[in-house]
Amino acid sequence: MTKIAIFGVGLIGGSLALCYKGKPEFTVVGHSPNPKSVEKLLKRNVVDIGTTSMAEAVADADYIFLCVPVGMLEDYVQQLVQLPLKRGCIITDVGSTKASVTESSAKIVKEGVYFIGGHPMAGSERHGVEAASSHLFENAFYVLTPAEGTPQAEVDRLTELLKTTKAQIVQVEAREHDDIVGAISHLPHIIAVALVNQVRGYNASNPLYQNLAAGGFRDITRIASSEPMIWRDILINNREVLLKLLKDWNLEIAQFVKLLESGDGDGIVEQFRLAGEFRSQLPERRKGMITSLFDIYVDIPDHPGIIGQITTLLGNARINLSNIQIIESREDVPGVLRLSFRNQEDADRASALLGQQYAVHV
Numbered sequence: 001m002t003k004i005a006i007f008g009v010g011l012i013g014g015s016l017a018l019c020y021k022g023k024p025e026f027t028v029v030g031h032s033p034n035p036k037s038v039e040k041l042l043k044r045n046v047v048d049i050g051t052t053s054m055a056e057a058v059a060d061a062d063y064i065f066l067c068v069p070v071g072m073l074e075d076y077v078q079q080l081v082q083l084p085l086k087r088g089c090i091i092t093d094v095g096s097t098k099a100s101v102t103e104s105s106a107k108i109v110k111e112g113v114y115f116i117g118g119h120p121m122a123g124s125e126r127h128g129v130e131a132a133s134s135h136l137f138e139n140a141f142y143v144l145t146p147a148e149g150t151p152q153a154e155v156d157r158l159t160e161l162l163k164t165t166k167a168q169i170v171q172v173e174a175r176e177h178d179d180i181v182g183a184i185s186h187l188p189h190i191i192a193v194a195l196v197n198q199v200r201g202y203n204a205s206n207p208l209y210q211n212l213a214a215g216g217f218r219d220i221t222r223i224a225s226s227e228p229m230i231w232r233d234i235l236i237n238n239r240e241v242l243l244k245l246l247k248d249w250n251l252e253i254a255q256f257v258k259l260l261e262s263g264d265g266d267g268i269v270e271q272f273r274l275a276g277e278f279r280s281q282l283p284e285r286r287k288g289m290i291t292s293l294f295d296i297y298v299d300i301p302d303h304p305g306i307i308g309q310i311t312t313l314l315g316n317a318r319i320n321l322s323n324i325q326i327i328e329s330r331e332d333v334p335g336v337l338r339l340s341f342r343n344q345e346d347a348d349r350a351s352a353l354l355g356q357q358y359a360v361h362v
């Protein structure tokens with residue numbers, strides 16, 4: 001029996017718990033300092049055992065996952081290494097930054113215990129165990145950042161365990177991870193929040209801004225709805241990288257200012273062309289950074305009851321729908337429904353089923 005202890009059973013910790021829960025070879029223990037949260041975990045059937053005691057959670061654990069906000073990770077590792085841990089136990093985390101926790105943990109872990117930093121590149125703007133799903137990591141990258149000197153056999157052991165999540169495990173050096181993830185995840189969160197707040201300012205004197213904001217604005221700003229405390233910790237932790245990235249960002253924006261000031265249409269076309277070319281090479285349908293769901297689009301004629309028909313068809317076929325959005329519905333044009341699913345298989349089954357009656361685009 002493999003015992004997995006999870007500290008901080010929220011979106012990511014809860015999703016990990018659900019990956020292992022119910023498999024006969026694993027026991028999943030969830031820890032929270034708050035008895036009410038422990039009760040909730042047990043009631044929702046996310047863990048086999050719930051406890052407020054750190055010592056009970058880690059007693060005899062083979063793997064310990066730290067899924068708390070980034071700002072608390074070092075303190076957790078510090079507390080854990082004071083407790084009696086099983087020989088060979090691997091402590092790992094899921095924090096969105098990797099350099100500080102990887103470097104500080106390497107200094108404090110005791111003989112026979114290993115720390116290997118981890119970061120599943122999947123998630124969403126939602127938080128809490130209510131948003132957890134056993135499918136969250138499917139097809140996503142899961143980065144491991146072992147410190148120098150960590151035996152490869154232990155990294156392989158953790159990699160083997162994580163295969164259950166159906167993520168693709170990759171090894172990256174911790175500082176390189178923070179540079180890259182700073183650019184592709186942390187900076188976009190800052191930009192999304194700044195953009196929403198800019199428009200929020202205009203909207204204060206004219207609510208039409210909010211009413212007209214649609215499509216593109218929603219797409220680019222989804223992540224502005226992320227959990228503030230989680231992001232406070234990430235941005236503060238990676239601030240040196242982010243300050244450099246923001247300087248480069250200012251240069252990019254300054255370039256647009258120049259193009260507009262000089263009315264340089266060709267220059268603008270070139271910027272869009274370069275961006276489009278690079279973006280078209282991004283891996284598609286990876287969860288996490290780009291989309292947390294698998295979407296299909298269905299053209300729907302504008303008549304009453306159509307959405308009910310579609311959801312009934314899906315329900316009868318036991319295909320779980322995660323989200324539904326009407327993208328366009330004016331009387332004179334057919335509407336488009338965006339249907340989101342938690343995994344590729346459900347999206348494919350829905351496409352095949354609805355494709356018999358409607359025009360479906362993927």
Ligand SMILES: NC(=O)C1=CN([C@@H]2O[C@H](COP(=O)(O)OP(=O)(O)OC[C@H]3O[C@@H](n4cnc5c(N)ncnc54)[C@H](O)[C@@H]3O)[C@@H](O)[C@H]2O)C=CC1
Binds near residue numbers: 007121123129227
């Ligand atoms: N949200 C996302 O999409 C992703 C988040 N991460 C990382 O995963 C970690 C967890 O984030 P989420 O699961 O998104 O957040 P969450 O808010 O859903 O879960 C955080 C968990 O930590 C617990 N927690 C918070 N403050 C605590 C405290 N003072 N003492 C003890 N427990 C406390 C919460 O009760 C909750 O169970 C963070 O380090 C984050 O950087 C990594 C990949 C994706």
Ligand SMILES: O=C(O)C(=O)Cc1ccc(O)cc1
Binds near residue numbers: 095122185290
């Ligand atoms: O919702 C999204 O697109 C995300 O960007 C989710 C996310 C948030 C934090 C991470 O460290 C990794 C992934």
